Amino acid sequence: MNAVLTDDEIGILLTAAVHAPSIHNTQPWRFEVHGPVIDVLLDEERMLSVEDPSGRAAHIGVGAAALNVRVAAAMLGHESRLAVHPDPARQEVTARIFLANRNTPICGLSSLYGEVTRRHTYRGPLLDHPIPPQVRRQLDDAASAEGARLQWLDAGARNSLRTVLRQTDDLELHDEDRLHERHSWVGGDRSRDGVPQNALGPSPVRPALVRDLDAGFDETHRSQAVFETDPAIVVLTTRAEDATAWVQAGAALQRALLVATSYDLAASFLDQLLEHPGPRYQVRDLIGGRPWPQLVIRIGYPAQSNSHPGRRDWRDSFDQWF
Ligand SMILES: Cc1cc2nc3c(=O)[nH]c(=O)nc-3n(C[C@H](O)[C@H](O)[C@H](O)COP(=O)(O)O)c2cc1C
The missing domain is CATH 3.40.109.10 (NADH Oxidase)
Structure with missing residues (x-):
């Protein structure tokens, strides 16, 4: 009915x-x-x-x-x-x-x-606690239920990812167009959309496997923190690479993140790796060369609390009622 x-x-x-x-x-x-x-x-x-x-x-x-x-x-x-x-x-x-x-x-x-x-994106340091295998399996099942897959990187792949990340972050710092676009959504005071300064988390004292969305901007007002040395990294993948696969990846991401939240896990993303074609192919190689990486996720137990970005009211994006 x-x-x-x-x-x-x-x-x-x-x-x-x-x-x-x-x-x-x-x-x-x-x-x-x-x-x-x-x-x-x-x-x-x-x-x-x-x-x-x-x-x-x-x-x-x-x-x-x-x-x-x-x-x-x-x-x-x-x-x-x-x-x-x-x-x-x-x-x-x-x-x-x-x-x-x-x-x-x-x-x-x-x-x-x-x-x-x-559930919120968490960009601060993680505790040094491993994620139990049965919890990982539940996250895997959540993503599979929506037609995507989670691929956990082993220590060797995480090391290689570190190198790709360093190179990508360097590319980013010298790309004026990207910095300009990001600046129109990230930093400062924002209440309804974009990522405000207070949701960025501390900046890492040493290079870390986390995306610093503030990189390239004025960092003087940021607090600093020592980050974990080797966080769990999981790549969300799809078999196909088209708009339908991307939507499925989004549903899978959210289902896995909600399950993760129920275990008090928190995640942040390293999307810059997939925004540049070269690094994206390098990530693809790290997961076997066939599936398409749709999001690189850093996940673990948060060591601090952090502020969250606000949202527009749902009525602001509601078009019609029939
Ligand atoms: C496809 C996608 C890519 C994202 N990439 C990044 C990223 O590279 N770095 C980051 O810190 N957050 C990233 N985010 C998280 C968003 O910034 C976050 O979802 C948004 O600010 C809303 O905040 P909330 O997740 O805390 O509710 C990404 C989210 C999505 C869906």
């Missing part, structure tokens, strides 16, 4: 959606509700033309938002199904979630609802 959504339910579903991660907190999504169907559209005005010209990162954000809608729907008792690029006549509809009525909350996804607002 088709679900009839009340105004309150739409508010709950879309509030969950906008809590999804997105590159530089650009929130590159718009929503439409058509009866029991929720469409997530890519908002081209909120995409990064220099750092993300293909739209890979933006599509990942849309996939993550779609997964959050499904989690909230499950909590409300709606069964749901995700279709990616469902309408050839409307290419801008990137993800479509079909809802159906059900009387009891759906096990599995609904148990993740409490993590939607707890």
Whole structure:
């Protein structure tokens, strides 16, 4: 039976959606509700033309938002199904979630609802505690359930990644266009979108496997910290490399991050490695040369707390109600 959504339910579903991660907190999504169907559209005005010209990162954000809608729907008792690029006549509809009525909350996804607002990107130092193998397996299962894969790097691959990261960060520092674009979303005081200064975390005293989003800007006001020497690094991969795979990667990312949050794990990302073609191929080699890397994730138990970026109200990205 088709679900009839009340105004309150739409508010709950879309509030969950906008809590999804997105590159530089650009929130590159718009929503439409058509009866029991929720469409997530890519908002081209909120995409990064220099750092993300293909739209890979933006599509990942849309996939993550779609997964959050499904989690909230499950909590409300709606069964749901995700279709990616469902309408050839409307290419801008990137993800479509079909809802159906059900009387009891759906096990599995609904148990993740409490993590939607707890999950945040954490850019500070990690504790030196290993992630138990059974927790890793649950993260792997979460990503697989959405059609992507997590590949954990061993010590040798992490070492190689360090070298690629150093070279990439050097490229970044000398790329005026990238610095300029990043500066329009990162740093300073921001409450509704972008990444404010207070969410950047401390700057590492020594080179660390973390992305310093402030690199190349004025660092005088940042606190410093000693970071862990060898964090767990996992690469989110897909078999295909197209817009559909990117949306699936986003749903897989978010499902794995919500499971991680339920174990008090926190993650940050090294997306610069995948934004430059050369380093991306080097990362691809590190994971066997066949799958496509869609996000490089640093994950562990946070040693500190950190502030989080805000969001626009869901009504600001809500287009129509039929
Ligand atoms: C595809 C993608 C790439 C991202 N890349 C980075 C990155 O390279 N470095 C980083 O610190 N955060 C990165 N982020 C995290 C965003 O900055 C973060 O999700 C956003 O600021 C919202 O904050 P929150 O995750 O704390 O809610 C990325 C997020 C996504 C979805």
